[in-house]
Amino acid sequence: MDRLSKLGALGGVVLALVSGCVEPYEPNWLYRGEWIDIDGRDRSAEETCEGTFAYVDAYAWALAAEFGVSEHLGSYRWYSHEEYDAELPCDGASACAWVEDRTAHTPLLPHEHEMVHLANTASGMCPSALTEGLAEVYGGYSYDSKTSDFERLVARMEAPSGLSPGDYGILGRFAAYLVERFGLEAVLDVCRITGRYPSGAELSAAMESVVGMTTAELLADFEPELGECNEAERYRWRVFGCGVGEAAPDLGLLSGDGEHRIETTFTLDCANAATIGPLADRIWTAARFDVDASMNYDLWISEEQLVETPGVELKLVKCEPCARPETIPSGFFGTMPLEAGRYSLELHAPADFRAEVTLSIWQ
Incomplete structure (x- = not known):
């Protein structure tokens, strides 16, 4: 099992390889939406405000429109904190999205970061350096980046399939730069070339083939801009109010x-x-x-x-x-x-x- 997980307030994407006999899972559907379904694990509809389920579905629609996805995104499994700690669905991470069955696992509602992973999964798999950056950009809350994190970004681009807890802010800021400069579809095109586990050299070659610049050239172009928009409240895109889906x-x-x-x-x-x-x-x-x-x-x-x-x-x-x-x-x-x-x-x-x-x- 390979896992990319976030150890702070947000989660990551998990790729599950399932074999052998698995006991059938019986979901407790609290909401069946047009774009996403909500499955309650020791949760009830009375624990959330009346507009939350509809908001989650509308946010999923906004993400689908942004990522060019025309299909239902999957399931949102919402746990009580006690049940989450008992089941450990993310093996110690505070939240995650399982790729193989398109299911987000989290004790929080709403948790837009994990929904971004579902939309990204439906549009094609990215290496963690890009998929976590995109989840920061299109999520509902994100981490600030720091100018001093630039060397961390350089190291992550050399090993784009890895992830460290302190990477999220700078990955989000760099993903925001890529989307603003070249468009989201270009970033997704890079992912379609590299798949989930490229080397740094393979990611650089894919970048050059899609946007005409190597990773080193992109980083050199990005570095002078880093101090202008470091706060997550500035670099993240408010896809619910501003996105093409007009949700x-x-x-x-x-x-x-x-x-x-x-x-x-x-x-x-x-x-x-x-x-x-x-x-x-x-x-x-x-x-x-x-x-x-x-x-x-x-x-x-x-x-x-x-x-x-x-x-x-x-x-x-x-x-x-x-x-x-x-x-x-x-x-x-x-x-x-x-x-x-x-x-x-x-x-x-x-x-x-x-x-x-x-x-x-x-x-």
């Missing part, structure tokens, strides 16, 4: 002439069908909107229970590579510059929050 709910158009404004009331309540979580003691909802003219706009976030329940915040980011997210607290009323283009937003609150929050943006 996030559309709030409409904000226009510079004042004809169109954004005015939406979110019911942030775990019992609401649009609320996701709870995860890390937070619940949230997500959406997108478009702006037709670059200028200053008025923005107001009003909350019914601002004094009693602090901690509500809006995360707003333009859909472009390396955009800097803005975190705006509830109760904010002021002017904000917005450029023309698409924006992704997430409205976050403490897990016990139960109230309506209104977002107004206008010119």
Whole structure:
């Protein structure tokens, strides 16, 4: 059995070679989605917010569209922490995705990183240096990279089928560079040439055949850019709100002439069908909107229970590579510059929050 696993908060991809008699597994289907199914291991639907299952399925659709996959991605096996520790499905790693049966294993819901592996598996297998980087780019949360990690990246490109716990941030940052510079399809084309276990020389040859640059030339081109976009919040792509699948709910158009404004009331309540979580003691909802003219706009976030329940915040980011997210607290009323283009937003609150929050943006 060969395994690539992440020893921190995220997981990796596992290739399983199964032989002999295996006891039939009886799944406990909590949700059968169009793009992914959720199997509960000592879990019930009551343990998650009403919108979480639909969000996981919509995120799987967004990933499928991004990776050019037209088929169902597989299964998401969601464990209680006790059951996960008892079964050890990832042999000690905190989460993983098994390639042979297209199943993600994790005690967290949602866990978008593992879903990226399922989409990547369906589109073709990559060496760990690329597949883990792509999972950082297209996942829901990721590790920051450091400029000092460049030598770690150089070493990993020489042994692209290996993996160390500290590699994830720099692999994500480099994958983001490759996707921005050459497009995701080019990265996947490299993977189709190399397969899962290339040597460094084989990966370099594949890179040169697809993008016209060897690994050494790519690293030399990438190094000067490394300090510009090291935070995961900047280098990762918000595929749910910004991707080609357009999975996030559309709030409409904000226009510079004042004809169109954004005015939406979110019911942030775990019992609401649009609320996701709870995860890390937070619940949230997500959406997108478009702006037709670059200028200053008025923005107001009003909350019914601002004094009693602090901690509500809006995360707003333009859909472009390396955009800097803005975190705006509830109760904010002021002017904000917005450029023309698409924006992704997430409205976050403490897990016990139960109230309506209104977002107004206008010119």
